[in-house]
Structures are given as structure tokens and as C-alpha cells.
Amino acid sequence: MGRLTLKQMILNKCEEERGLAGRLAELSGYNSGSSLMKILKDEKKEFAKFYGLVKIVRYLFPYEEKMLLAEYAATLDPKKQTARLMLEYLNINHLNEAQDDLISKMANCSNLESKEYAKVYEIDRQYVKGELSFNDAVVNFSSLQLKYTETKLIADIMKSYCYLDEHEYNMIFKTLSPVENLFSEIKDEYLSSVLYFRYAILMVGHYVRKQQIIKVRDICWSLINQSNDEYFVSFAYLHLGNSYMVESYDKSYNFLMRGYELVKDKHGRIEFGLRNSINFVSNLWKKDTVILDIKSENVSDVHEVAFYYIQHDQFGMGEKTLDTLNFNSLTLNQKAFHKYYRGILNNSMKDFTDSIKYFKQSGDFFYRQLPIMKLKEMNLPDCVLEALAE
Secondary structure (H helix, E strand, O other): OOOOOHHHHHHHHHHHOOOHHHHHHHHHOOOOHHHHHHHHHOOOOOOOOHHHHHHHHHHHOOOOHHHHHHHHHOOOOOOOHHHHHHHHHHHHOOOHHHHHHHHHHHHOOOOHHHHHHHHHHHHHHHHHOOOOOHHHHHHHHHHOOOOOHHHHHHHHHHHHHHHHHOOOHHHHHHHHHHHHHHHHHOOOHHHHHHHHHHHHHHHHHHHHHOOOHHHHHHHHHHHHHHOOOHHHHHHHHHHHHHHOOOOOHHHHHHHHHHHHHHHOOOOHHHHHHHHHHHHHHHHHOOOOOOOOOOOOOOHHHHHHHHHHHHHOOOHHHHHHHHOOOOHHHOOHHHHHHHHHHHHHHHOOHHHHHHHHHHHHHHOOOOOOHHHHHHHHHOOOOHHHHHHHHO
């Protein structure tokens, strides 16, 4: 006998436990247990309420949720709405094999809306897999001729993730500021809420860099309290931890570790961001709580290894590590950190002022305070420090 379908698994649970169908109907937004049972008994009928399905699976099978929904994705009609919503679920949960399979089916189906969804998510997958460079991905997203509000919003959010990877926070703000009013046009509860959480997390990254710290913390706690998704909660802990980085090692490290434990070995992009921030705050406060990757050639990883050596008085190794990077190929934000590390290494006023310049050009006013603090230690006049802080 083959494996039971997801519908049959839910149906069996309902038949085993009296009153469960009614509770699941209330949880998932159906009018009654009988209306839910009709959907469950007909394998050809799709769930009209996708978020309801997610809630049911999360309630009944909390440890198998992602596996079961990935398997269910393979059974969906690529021309229908459930497949389009499932694509976002698979993407946000990094169920890559199932996502690639569904993208392929949707790209080759006859439904124009499904084909449009497939185009957007395919660019994101190609970028994440390294098949597209940052510049090519941004160009491809910007070149899309999209008809539907949902796909326009998804494309702008995906493009903003590209900017996030390059620390181009001004471009995130420029891309997402015009889309805030689009969420009210999205009728599906699941897609609207998930995309709004994505939007909020990306905008919080911008607010951190603009030193709008109270706003950042309010938004992060709101996300932590509202979302059941470990992806969004971990992102909120990332920004919450970053907001305390200069102020308090203990608060920063503890929030970052809460996020890291949620997504360790699960979510590549957010796991990397949390690990990078844990390394930075540990190095900044000269603690040994780092999670370094000394073999990585990623710029942020190389910088954190160098920073570790410098903060532990291994100046030769620190300089050698920094020298492995081509300064001219770095982004403005990466140049700012690079010059900050050089400034500590060489006790160089010139490197610190260069760091301030690059932070300012990248739109990062939060981390710009670090080289300013170093210049203050060098007894620069307050009037000069105030001018640099403007």
C-alpha cells in the first residue's frame, strides 16, 4: 500500500477524534466541519483557503509540516491558485527541490498567471544558486513585464533581497517605499501576510542603518509576537540583536543566538546573517563566542576572521587576512568595514575617516558610529567629530 495522501491523513485524524473536524474548520476558516470534510473526501478539490491548510498541518503534524506540504506540492495543478501560493511557502521555507519542480511545471503550463509567478521565482532561484550574478539578477527582475499586483510585489521584494546581500540599504528603501499600499490589494490572507512580513523585515534592516532604533525594536517585537514562522522570527531577532550591538554585548548576543538556534542548518541566507552578526558583536566586544568559517572566501567571513585576529592582538594574521581581499571589488559597505578594521590595525586616523566616508555613501549611519568612536579615543576635537557625524 502506498503512502497516504495529505488529505487522507487529515481525514483519518478527523474520523478518529470526535469534534476534531469542527475545531479544524474554525482554525482554518471554513464555515463548518462538514464543509471541510467535503474538501478532504475529494482528492480533486483543492483547499480554497491555503493558509487554513498550513494551519491544519501545523496543528496536526507539527514536526512533519514542511515534508508533508512539500509532498503535497507535487500533486497540485500548476494552473491553479494553490500552486501559486505554494510557491511562496516553498520559497520561504527553503524547500528547494520541491520549489524547482513546481516552478518548472508552472512555467510550462497554459495559465498565464502561473507562468508569471514562475518567471519571478525562477530568477530568485537562479540568483540563490549562483547561476545569476547580483547585477544580472537585478536587471532580470527590473526587466520583467508583469501584469499582476502579486507578482509585481514579489519581484520587488526578491530584488530587495539581492540588495540586502550587497548591503545596499538605500536601494532597499527606494525599491520598497512605493509598494506599501499594494498589500491591501492582495486578497489571499496567506500571501498578504507573508509578503508583508518580508517587506517589514527588509525595511527594518534599512531602519537599523538609519539609527531609528526605537522603531526597529518595536517592529521586531511585533513580528516576534505575531508570526509563527521561524524564518520571520529569526530575522526579527537578527535586527533586534544588531540594534543592541554597540550598546550591550549581552543583549545583542542573546537575541542573535535565539535567532540562530531557530534556523541553524535550515535557512541559508538568514543563518549566514545571524552567524555574521554573532561574529561581529563577539569581535567588537573581544569575546570568544565566535562561529568563524576560516575556509570561506565570502567577504564578510574573511572580514570577521581578520577582525578576530586584530582584536586578539594577532596583527600579522589580521593584516595577512585583509590583504587577501581586493579592495576595489568590495561594495561601499564592505569598504567601510574594511577601512574600520585597517584603522584598528594601524591606529590610523586616515583609515577611520575613510571608513566614515564609505559608511555615509552606503547609507549606513548605524555602523558609522564605530569609526567615529575610535576617532574620539584619538582625542579629535568635538567640533570635528560633530562634522563627521552629520
